[in-house]
Amino acid sequence: MSAKTTPKKRVKPAASILADEAKLPINKDLSKEEQIGFYRDMVRIRRFEERSLRVYQQGKIGGFLHLYIGQESIAVACASLMGDHDHMITAYRNHGHALAVGMGMNECMAELLGKATGCSKGKGGSMHFFAPDKNYWGGHGIVGGQIPLGVGLAYGVKYKGNTGSAMAFMGDGAINQGAVHEAYNLAALWDLPAIFIIENNGYSMGTSQERSSSHPKEGLAARAEGYNMAWENINGESLFAIRDGVGRAIKRAHEESKPTILEIHTYRYQGHSVADANAKKYRTKEEIDDYRKNHDPLNVYRLYLLDQKVMSEEEMKEIDAAAKKEADDAAKFADESPFPSVESITEDVYWEADNPDQRTSEGRLFFND
Amino acid sequence: MPEISYRQAIKDALAEEIERDENVVVIGEEVAQYNGAYKVTEGLLERYGPKRIVDAPISEAGFIGMGIGASMLGVRPVMELMFWSFAYVAWDQMINNAGCVRYMSGGLINVPIVIRGPANGGTNVGATHSHTPENLIANMPGLKVVCPATPYDAKGLMKAAIRDNDPVYVMESTLLYGTTGEVPEEEYVIPLGKADIKKEGTDVTIVCHGPSVPVALTAAQVLEEEHNISAEVVDLRSIRPLDEETIINSVKKTSRAVLVEENRPFCGVDAQIAYTIQNKAFDYLDAPILRVSTIDAPAMYSPAIEPEQLPKAATVVDKVLSIM
Ligand SMILES: Cc1ncc(C[n+]2csc(CCOP(=O)(O)OP(=O)(O)O)c2C)c(N)n1
Numbered sequence: 001m002s003a004k005t006t007p008k009k010r011v012k013p014a015a016s017i018l019a020d021e022a023k024l025p026i027n028k029d030l031s032k033e034e035q036i037g038f039y040r041d042m043v044r045i046r047r048f049e050e051r052s053l054r055v056y057q058q059g060k061i062g063g064f065l066h067l068y069i070g071q072e073s074i075a076v077a078c079a080s081l082m083g084d085h086d087h088m089i090t091a092y093r094n095h096g097h098a099l100a101v102g103m104g105m106n107e108c109m110a111e112l113l114g115k116a117t118g119c120s121k122g123k124g125g126s127m128h129f130f131a132p133d134k135n136y137w138g139g140h141g142i143v144g145g146q147i148p149l150g151v152g153l154a155y156g157v158k159y160k161g162n163t164g165s166a167m168a169f170m171g172d173g174a175i176n177q178g179a180v181h182e183a184y185n186l187a188a189l190w191d192l193p194a195i196f197i198i199e200n201n202g203y204s205m206g207t208s209q210e211r212s213s214s215h216p217k218e219g220l221a222a223r224a225e226g227y228n229m230a231w232e233n234i235n236g237e238s239l240f241a242i243r244d245g246v247g248r249a250i251k252r253a254h255e256e257s258k259p260t261i262l263e264i265h266t267y268r269y270q271g272h273s274v275a276d277a278n279a280k281k282y283r284t285k286e287e288i289d290d291y292r293k294n295h296d297p298l299n300v301y302r303l304y305l306l307d308q309k310v311m312s313e314e315e316m317k318e319i320d321a322a323a324k325k326e327a328d329d330a331a332k333f334a335d336e337s338p339f340p341s342v343e344s345i346t347e348d349v350y351w352e353a354d355n356p357d358q359r360t361s362e363g364r365l366f367f368n369d
Numbered sequence: 370m371p372e373i374s375y376r377q378a379i380k381d382a383l384a385e386e387i388e389r390d391e392n393v394v395v396i397g398e399e400v401a402q403y404n405g406a407y408k409v410t411e412g413l414l415e416r417y418g419p420k421r422i423v424d425a426p427i428s429e430a431g432f433i434g435m436g437i438g439a440s441m442l443g444v445r446p447v448m449e450l451m452f453w454s455f456a457y458v459a460w461d462q463m464i465n466n467a468g469c470v471r472y473m474s475g476g477l478i479n480v481p482i483v484i485r486g487p488a489n490g491g492t493n494v495g496a497t498h499s500h501t502p503e504n505l506i507a508n509m510p511g512l513k514v515v516c517p518a519t520p521y522d523a524k525g526l527m528k529a530a531i532r533d534n535d536p537v538y539v540m541e542s543t544l545l546y547g548t549t550g551e552v553p554e555e556e557y558v559i560p561l562g563k564a565d566i567k568k569e570g571t572d573v574t575i576v577c578h579g580p581s582v583p584v585a586l587t588a589a590q591v592l593e594e595e596h597n598i599s600a601e602v603v604d605l606r607s608i609r610p611l612d613e614e615t616i617i618n619s620v621k622k623t624s625r626a627v628l629v630e631e632n633r634p635f636c637g638v639d640a641q642i643a644y645t646i647q648n649k650a651f652d653y654l655d656a657p658i659l660r661v662s663t664i665d666a667p668a669m670y671s672p673a674i675e676p677e678q679l680p681k682a683a684t685v686v687d688k689v690l691s692i693m
Contacts, residue, residue, distance in 0.1 A: 089438075121475035130474035137441060138474060142465050148431050149466060152438015159394070159420075159444050166438075179461070182431025189426065348476035349510050351534035360533050361513075361562035361610050 085164025094139025144177030173204020193253030397449025525559030
């Protein structure tokens with residue numbers, strides 16, 4: 001077995017790849033504004049990530065920084081389909097999902113810098129963004145550990161009698177964790193409106209999918225067969241194809257309360273994290289260049305919008321400039337924000353320690369001295 | 370007051386909370402149709418139906434993680450572990466997810482989950498089924514751990530655990546399920562973090578929790594009857610939060626302390642208690658603090674020998690006599 005994946009060969013030229021899928025029922029009535037909105041959302045994610053890479057290189061971000069560049073179509077397509085009771089939860093590569101559901105660049109960038117103004121008050125860092133008010137249950141650092149939580153969100157939706165779903169995202173490496181399989185079983189056994197989304201970028205750190213997963217020839221999602229669950233393969237290059245497939249899964253969740261596994265084929269251009277010194281060793285330069293040139297979801301969408309005359313180059317430049325400025329402003333905001341206080345270390349550990357007037361315990365001691 | 374069993378007390382707590390709050394659900398292996406491996410949930414399925422009492426497949430990481438996720442959305446799951454020894458299979462969920470989410474989200478998310486089930490040895494089920502992980506959990510910030518010793522405590526603490534907005538891990542004890550005690554008919558809740566003086570005394574403080582409470586009480590009786598020594602027995606009830614005040618006040622009164630627990634001694638709960646006493650009541654001590662723990666090896670199976678491995682009342686008596 002080869003250690004390297006070969007890029008998937010595409011038959012159609014980039015500009016027309018979305019044209020067919022644009023005619024699908026879920027996409028055909030999209031307004032011009034909506035289509036431009038998707039473009040803006042993808043550009044914002046990319047510019048945010050590029051900006052955060054620079055900030056990291058300036059030594060201002062601690063720990064890991066897992067960039068989502070190359071995968072933006074997935075978070076944007078999925079977020080575009082969320083209603084009142086649709087939820088999202090994902091792994092540590094979570095900035096794209098966070099921005100897609102509407103979190104602000106300021107709070108996200110400030111979190112990367114460990115500032116008190118960060119979305120998690122500087123306590124979560126790059127891997128742990130949360131916005132429960134936006135049905136976004138965060139980024140989680142243990143590979144696969146978030147998937148049972150996603151099933152729990154689906155359980156909560158169903159328990160409370162709501163029509164909704166929970167999208168639980170993971171990488172192609174995560175699918176081999178036991179907790180993921182337990183979660184699959186529970187979702188299928190109990191008819192929970194869970195949607196498992198495998199963002200298959202071909203690699204888990206430096207290990208290619210070929211070297212990590214035994215699976216049916218149809219792919220990773222096809223393991224669903226063993227759980228009597230619906231599944232689909234989706235081309236992540238195409239925002240419209242993702243909306244179509246995820247839309248079907250959401251419909252299944254809403255109308256039948258049944259789970260689905262989706263495998264979305266995508267790619268990441270950067271290393272596993274910015275600290276990944278071997279980023280170029282486990283795959284060829286040609287492979288990365290080919291993806292960037294021919295399969296980049298942002299560029300494919302851009303060419304489609306131009307082709308269809310939804311937007312002009314000029315308008316795109318404006319969006320790009322605005323996103324860059326927003327990211328620059330966020331970097332400035334983050335820079336100028338204060339660090340958390342030392343006292344805040346022991347806040348947010350216990351609910352009742354933070355709500356002393358409503359506490360249920362007697363005796364004080366949560367913290368030792 | 371009527372006398373009921375420890376098992377019944379827990380069941381009554383579950384039933385009352387299920388009736389009080391529509392978000393409370395009981396989930397675990399064999400809790401519903403089979404009526405509970407230890408019969409704690411017997412009859413609940415019949416009374417409350419399959420929406421509230423849910424049988425889970427044998428997949429602790431999966432269903433405990435699912436409970437945590439559901440609790441983030443406002444469900445209040447009471448998860449049963451068939452044995453606390455199986456918690457390790459779900460350790461990632463219980464510690465990384467339940468214990469850290471509130472912190473990592475800067476307080477945006479609460480995890481109001483209860484994880485409960487039998488712990489401890491003494492039933493000759495061997496090393497893999499006799500664990501006492503309260504010290505491991507108490508070491509993890511964000512989690513609470515409660516070890517009730519009597520039916521009265523079990524009911525009141527369980528109700529508090531279910532109403533608590535943080536994850537509370539309740540360790541029951543297999544050996545205690547059949548024990549009985551007085552439990553009032555009217556509703557009551559025992560706040561977590563409040564120790565209970567199970568017997569007043571003036572000469573020595575015996576600190577204990579869970580299945581070590583009856584051991585300590587037996588020792589106290591022997592000390593009184595055979596040696597004319599008045600021992601005060603302090604039952605921690607809750608390991609975290611910990612009621613330091615009650616322990617310290619008792620030691621100030623008696624000037625001596627013997628600590629009894631079913632944990633192994635190395636990094637056990639009592640190591641923390643001993644530190645607390647020397648830190649806050651050093652000047653009051655007239656003797657070294659002594660400990661009685663489980664002999665430091667995996668649980669012995671042999672029914673003839675296992676009792677020798679666990680804390681014994683006779684050892685507690687000897688230790689007390691050695692410091693008088
Ligand atoms: C339980 C666990 N094991 C190992 C790691 C270290 N680790 C972090 S990310 C990663 C690779 C995961 O790859 P994949 O699931 O494909 O996601 P991707 O990074 O491609 O988005 C590894 C091994 C971890 N965080 N958690």
